[in-house]
Amino acid sequence: MSETHSSNSIGIVSPHKAVFEQPLTLASGITLPRYELVYETYGQLNADNSNAILVCHALSGNHHLAGKYSEADKSAGWWDNMIGPGKPIDTNRFFVIGVNNLGGCHGSTGPSSINPETGKPFGSAFPLVLVRDWVETQARLADRLGIGKFAAVIGGSLGGMQALRWTVAYPERVRHALVIAAAPKLTAQNIAFNDVARQAILTDPEFHGGDYYEHDVVPRRGLRLARMLGHITYLSDDGMGEKFGRLLRSGEYKYGFDVEFEIESYLRYQGDKFSGTFDANTYLLMTKALDYFDPARDFGGDLSKALARTQAGFLIVSFTSDWRFSPSRSREIVKALLDARKNVSYAEIESRHGHDAFLMEDAPYHAVMRAYLNRIAAEVNP
């Protein structure tokens, strides 16, 4: 991922916490009696509360979208190149909200949180949550913040799926949806990759059925493998070849199983870094939310019917070298919207960065985003 240090950063930010005592019945039928959500906001809400933008995060993301927690903070939020003063999602004009999804591991209630009933981490007792459950909790947070209708709901990958679900679940509460590098549902191949990742975690001897916290261990090896596999699917073959090729760390073959090729070094580094900071149960839960996502399912498999109720304007964006959620998956969404006679624009951005392209700074991509958001800004007149 490119480390872009833009001068026009949002600056120092801090997270907030919202506690919800109203029980939430999940799609699975299980009820959570209470839960907490951590979130960050940037910019100012305008007088009629019409300039709010919700940014939904992907599998390993969180509520920290932009800015830093302190001057010493080495890295900024995960979408700092997109969000900030004068950036495409312009915090001078919009009130931007990032939420750590329910089930996450960055402060919102999730498997690693303490279960008030037992005084111990939820672990295996934490229910699976679906994209629609996240939308429900985000809607409650919006209520709390006094936001009736979002100027836009925006997300990439799993975040884009949340934006899409928002338009179906709350048509009247979304003015625009920006759905980036997403898909209307996972393919068998997508699910297969997710299951291999899950199996790596589930079969780790330190997983302990999900209750590893009690044993003071984490299934680090499993999570590490899951992340390594994930990373392969986030990059394109060309992009990987360009960056690493067959480069050897020492310049010659060592005839062993230690790190030799640069790509091995990269994947192991990413796996190690991730497995030290992310919760394995959250990873499992997020991949299941991906697998279950299928807004057409309630409409006889007809996506166009599912989207017929939406009132939002749509911007759909895909990237040419993304094979995890390829352009043809985005075109399925576009076609369904066209068939339903909705307002939709679609950009297919030339990129060698694979699925990760949605996080990168790229002139045409950012130009499309900026143009669409300018139009939203003009509508809500902040």
Add this chain to the structure above:
Amino acid sequence: MNKLRADLRCVADWIKPGMRVLDLGCGDGELLSALAREKQITGYGVEIDVSKMVHCVEKGLNVVQSDLESGLSAFESESFDYVVLSLTIQAMHNIEGILAEMLRVGKTGIVTFPNFGFWENRWQILCGRMPVSETIPYEWYNTPNIHFCTLGDFDRLLGKLGMKIEEQQVLHAGEKVELFPNLLGSLALVKFGRN
């Protein structure tokens, strides 16, 4: 709407208010935004060039980035009243394909193209040179155009495809030409439908 380019102005005049319009190769969205403003049409554009697409998005238009050569499969049959293809057909490979697609998706097609039958073009050929003129501004070695035709040729192709001209207009230097259209018009505009 007065600012609209002369050929687009003529196209706009053919389109009735409140209709659904698909503009293929919509460029920066000049025609669609004029039609939306003046005639309250519901419009969608198709454009391959992302920088032009950005201009459409800025104008608040619906635009789908796509290559016309790959067809119009994103669009449902009979979902538009008009399908417009302006100054693009001469650079396309599959002309019969796109014409058929236009009338699958829409009731009425509108195509504009440089008229190869224009007298200046004929004269230059007669003098032994490939024509370079107002509507064909390229030299033979750098032209993107691969399929030239005259107004008469286009009419014959429509006949072969079971389509017919409903209205036609030729222009030269932005002015309407009424006399000997296939000889005196450098730019042809054709509105067509099914037989």
